[in-house]
Every structure is written in C-alpha cells, then in structure tokens.
Amino acid sequence: MIPLYDPRPEIVELRAQLDARIAGVLDTGAFILGPEVETFEQNIASFIGVDHGIGVNSGTDALIIALRAIGVQPGDEVITSSFTFFATGEAIDVVGATPVFVDIDAATMNLNPDLVRAAITPQTKAIIPVHLFGRPADMTAIMTIAEANNLLVLEDCAQSFGGAAEGRQTGSMGIAGAFSFFPSKNLGGFGDGGIITTNDEEVATEARRLRNHGSLIRYQNETFGYNSRLDSIQAAILDVKLPTVQANNERRRHIAASYNDAFGDLPGVIVPSIPERDRHVFHQYTLRVLDGERDNFASAIQERGVSTAVYYPTPLHQLPVYANRMHGQLTVTEQLATEVLSLPMFPGMTTHQLETVIETVIESFSHLKSAA
Numbered sequence: 001m002i003p004l005y006d007p008r009p010e011i012v013e014l015r016a017q018l019d020a021r022i023a024g025v026l027d028t029g030a031f032i033l034g035p036e037v038e039t040f041e042q043n044i045a046s047f048i049g050v051d052h053g054i055g056v057n058s059g060t061d062a063l064i065i066a067l068r069a070i071g072v073q074p075g076d077e078v079i080t081s082s083f084t085f086f087a088t089g090e091a092i093d094v095v096g097a098t099p100v101f102v103d104i105d106a107a108t109m110n111l112n113p114d115l116v117r118a119a120i121t122p123q124t125k126a127i128i129p130v131h132l133f134g135r136p137a138d139m140t141a142i143m144t145i146a147e148a149n150n151l152l153v154l155e156d157c158a159q160s161f162g163g164a165a166e167g168r169q170t171g172s173m174g175i176a177g178a179f180s181f182f183p184s185k186n187l188g189g190f191g192d193g194g195i196i197t198t199n200d201e202e203v204a205t206e207a208r209r210l211r212n213h214g215s216l217i218r219y220q221n222e223t224f225g226y227n228s229r230l231d232s233i234q235a236a237i238l239d240v241k242l243p244t245v246q247a248n249n250e251r252r253r254h255i256a257a258s259y260n261d262a263f264g265d266l267p268g269v270i271v272p273s274i275p276e277r278d279r280h281v282f283h284q285y286t287l288r289v290l291d292g293e294r295d296n297f298a299s300a301i302q303e304r305g306v307s308t309a310v311y312y313p314t315p316l317h318q319l320p321v322y323a324n325r326m327h328g329q330l331t332v333t334e335q336l337a338t339e340v341l342s343l344p345m346f347p348g349m350t351t352h353q354l355e356t357v358i359e360t361v362i363e364s365f366s367h368l369k370s371a372a
C-alpha cells in the first residue's frame with residue numbers, strides 16, 4: 001500500500017545529524033525551553049522574516065495563545081473558514097470568542113474575501129485566514145479589508161510552512177502566524193509542537209507569558225496561562241530539519257505538477273491550480289471529483305493499493321458542536337466537502353511510487369467509467 005504520507009525517508013537521510021543533536025540534548029539534562037528552543041525560535045523568525053518566534057506545544061495552542069495575545073476576548077467575533085481542520089474553529093471558542101464561518105472560493109479552497117467583508121459586524125475583532133493545503137489565502141485582499149475595518153489578522157499557517165504570497169512568507173503578513181509541527185506537516189517534528197510568529201513586541205511578550213503559566217519570571221505569575229512550551233528535544237529535531245524544508249517543498253511541488261499533467265484531462269476531475277505569483281507548498285494534493293463519484297473513485301484507487309483521504313468530510317459548521325452557528329449559506333464549502341480527494345504527497349516519495357500512483361489513479365478512473 002502506498003501511504004498518504006511517510007516520514008521515514010526524510011529521517012533516514014538526516015539520521016546521523018538527528019542522533020547527534022538529540023544526544024546533545026540528553027547530555028545537557030535540560031528538556032524544557034532552554035538554548036535549543038531559543039536557537040530554533042531565532043532560526044524560524046529569520047526564515048519567516050519576522051522579529052519573534054515563540055515555541056509552543058502544538059499548532060492548536062499556537063492559535064489559542066496567539067488569539068489571546070492579540071487581544072481577542074469573550075464576545076468578540078472572529079471570521080474564518082469552515083473548510084479546515086477543527087482546531088481553527090476550536091481555538092476561537094476556547095478563548096470564549098465566536099467563530100463566524102464564511103464560504104470559500106472554489107478555485108483556491110480558501111476564504112472568499114468578498115464574503116469576509118460582508119460578514120463584518122461591530123463585534124468583529126479578527127480574521128483567521130487558513131492557508132489550506134499549503135496554498136496561501138488571498139492575503140492582499142484580506143489585509144486590505146482588515147486595515148479598512150480595523151481588524152486583526154491571525155494566519156493559520158499549520159499547513160503552509162515555506163509558502164509565500166507575492167514573495168512574503170505565510171506567517172509574516174498578519175499581526176501573528178500560528179504554525180504546527182505535527183509530524184505530517186511540511187516541517188514536522190517527532191511529536192506535537194507549534195510556533196507563533198510576529199513582528200509585534202507586545203504580542204510576543206504576551207505569548208511568552210501565556211505559554212508558561214502567565215509568567216515571564218519564575219513564580220511571578222501575572223495572569224492565567226497554559227503549560228504550553230516547546231520541548232528542547234523537539235526544537236533540536238526541528239532545527240535539523242529546517243534547512244531541508246524548502247527542498248522538500250520543491251519536491252512536493254514537483255509531485256503536484258506531475259499529478260496535474262497526468263490527471264488534468266480526466267473528465268469530471270478538477271485538479272488544483274498552481275498559482276504563479278504565490279508559492280503553494282502542497283501540504284496536500286487535493287483533487288475534486290464531480291458527479292457524486294468521489295467515494296467510488298476513492299474505493300477503486302484504494303483497492304489497487306494506493307491510499308487516499310478526504311480532507312475534510314464535514315465542514316465545521318455542520319458538526320453538532322457548531323450546529324446553527326453558520327453565517328449565511330456555505331454552498332461552496334458544502335459542495336467541496338463531497339468532492340475533495342487527497343492523494344499521496346510526501347517529499348520522500350520515490351519516482352517509482354509516484355509513477356505507481358499515477359498509473360493506479362488512471363486505471364481506477366477508466367475502470368469506473370467502463371463500469372458506468
């Protein structure tokens with residue numbers, strides 16, 4: 001079975017370096033924050049092109065802590081996409097604010113800026129664009145709307161490490177960015193982890209306070225925060241992987257381009273467009289399968305030994321916890337949830353695996369059409 005994602009080839013290549021850095025951490029006997037985390041935070045900040053990086057426990061915590069650090073409070077509304085991983089909406093609720101889900105643009109699967117504008121109320125405090133599947137959201141439009149309406153923009157960069165919109169890295173455009181180092185993300189650790197990026201000194205200080213029980217100085221707890229620190233060992237591992245991330249993203253882009261060449265002409269299939277001005281880093285390669293054929297197509301591919309997945313089968317506004325909390329009609333979101341299908345995508349995929357996926361998908365497609 002060809003998996004959707006396999007981290008092992010990357011690990012094999014870096015094994016000696018990883019072993020040495022991990023051993024170095026074990027030798028110090030210090031495992032929480034410390035110099036490894038500080039070095040990594042600085043390296044991430046310069047990679048993204050911001051002044052501050054604040055390492056935390058997960059991408060979810062990066063969103064929660066960033067929301068509080070930028071000043072989102074109970075009663076505030078935060079406009080975001082319903083077509084995302086649950087954590088995007090969850091973080092908004094966890095800080096006591098209210099998510100306002102608006103529809104997406106079918107071509108990019110990201111927030112539709114016109115609908116963001118239409119959803120603004122006097123309670124709106126912030127917008128969370130999600131750079132879904134590694135494709136930067138329309139940041140030019142979103143930043144313009146935010147500035148005109150005095151709103152804060154927190155970028156959900158969990159899937160977009162190394163992606164850029166018109167030359168600017170995701171995570172450097174809004175007041176803050178929230179990244180995840182979950183193992184399958186474009187920069188993945190060997191466990192949970194995340195980071196907040198920002199140019200704002202006060203937001204950075206508040207995030208540092210919140211991640212460590214509301215204290216910057218030991219036992220001087222100034223507010224109620226979290227135990228959400230990045231482990232030294234994860235920072236060391238991620239710091240070894242960081243210099244390889246852009247080459248890995250290039251490999252992802254190459255795989256996506258090969259898939260597009262192979263599947264672009266299949267009738268009833270819409271392949272993801274590859275933007276020219278923005279750098280899409282293909283966290284996922286996600287097709288649309290029209291005419292209600294998605295699940296049949298997925299089964300046919302899987303029966304032939306290639307994994308597929310549906311990201312995401314249930315938009316957030318259709319989950320029971322969010323029932324009746326939708327804003328307007330989310331027609332595109334609901335339709336895409338029935339059409340999307342993700343194929344294997346990871347930098348360590350061999351040419352042989354890539355060719356096998358392509359042959360299998362085409363064979364499954366012709367089988368489906370001849371059976372119909």
Ligand SMILES: *Cc1c(COP(=O)(O)O)cnc(C)c1O
Pocket residue numbers: 058059060061084085087088130156158159179180181182192193194
């Ligand atoms: C993975 C993900 C998160 C959460 O990150 P974790 O590290 O798993 O907590 C948030 N938003 C999106 C869009 C994600 O894909």
